[in-house]
Amino acid sequence: xxxxxxRDIPHFYMSVDCNIDQLLEVRKTLNERxxxxxxxxxxxxxxxxxxxxxxxxxxxNVMWAGDSxxxxxxxxxxxxxxxxDGLITPVLKKADKLSISEISAGAKALVDKARNGKLAPNExxxxxxxxxxLGMFGIKNFTSIINPPQCGILSVGAGEKMPVVIDDxxxxxxxxxxxxxxxxxxxxxxxxxxxxxxxxxLIEDPMSLLL
Numbered sequence: 734x735x736x737x738x739x740r741d742i743p744h745f746y747m748s749v750d751c752n753i754d755q756l757l758e759v760r761k762t763l764n765e766r767x768x769x770x771x772x773x774x775x776x777x778x779x780x781x782x783x784x785x786x787x788x789x790x791x792x793x794n795v796m797w798a799g800d801s802x803x804x805x806x807x808x809x810x811x812x813x814x815x816x817x818d819g820l821i822t823p824v825l826k827k828a829d830k831l832s833i834s835e836i837s838a839g840a841k842a843l844v845d846k847a848r849n850g851k852l853a854p855n856e857x858x859x860x861x862x863x864x865x866x867l868g869m870f871g872i873k874n875f876t877s878i879i880n881p882p883q884c885g886i887l888s889v890g891a892g893e894k895m896p897v898v899i900d901d902x903x904x905x906x907x908x909x910x911x912x913x914x915x916x917x918x919x920x921x922x923x924x925x926x927x928x929x930x931x932x933x934x935l936i937e938d939p940m941s942l943l944l
Contacts, residue, residue: 738881743917746876749929751936752906753892759939776866777837779889781942782935784808784829786928793928796884797919811860812840814847822880823847824860874910884919888912
């Protein structure tokens with residue numbers, strides 16, 4: 734399927750660097766208010782931002798169906814999970830309607846099921862968009878192959894402290910690279926860029942994720 738995707742889908746890629754210092758502060762604050770078994774991860778916040786960005790840019794929440802374009806009301810996020818026999822993508826249904834704590838609990842349950850081979854077919858079928866996160870391996874940036882028939886996939890790199898210029902001043906910030914791959918048959922460059930711009934804003938203004 735991925736060989737066919739790489740060969741037949743006209744992928745295009747675009748990347749942005751996000752300052753996640755505020756995101757990390759929000760995560761710290763939220764985790765101080767939760768129990769140890771419900772700790773929120775950076776990826777949980779990324780899932781929330783990705784799903785909310787689709788609400789703001791609905792033209793990106795689509796799928797190519799051979800001779801027609803499908804648009805979706807729901808945002809069902811597939812999460813790429815490495816397992817012993819390869820890769821599987823359990824789906825967090827209606828992620829845009831879930832709170833951050835619900836996303837965290839739902840994602841953890843799906844990942845645990847995936848790694849233990851206990852996913853039901855309805856838990857890994859469907860999905861309108863995929864997130865692949867290799868930040869835990871220290872990978873700064875990478876590109877991913879679209880999971881057909883979805884129209885896109887987001888590659889999430891590691892957060893890394895580095896010198897950056899903010900308001901003409903040199904400072905240190907924690908930066909994370911996001912690389913978006915989209916199917917050009919259903920999303921053009923301008924729509925993809927608008928989506929990534931909105932996503933970057935949500936990640937750099939994480940309080941907006943709580944509204």
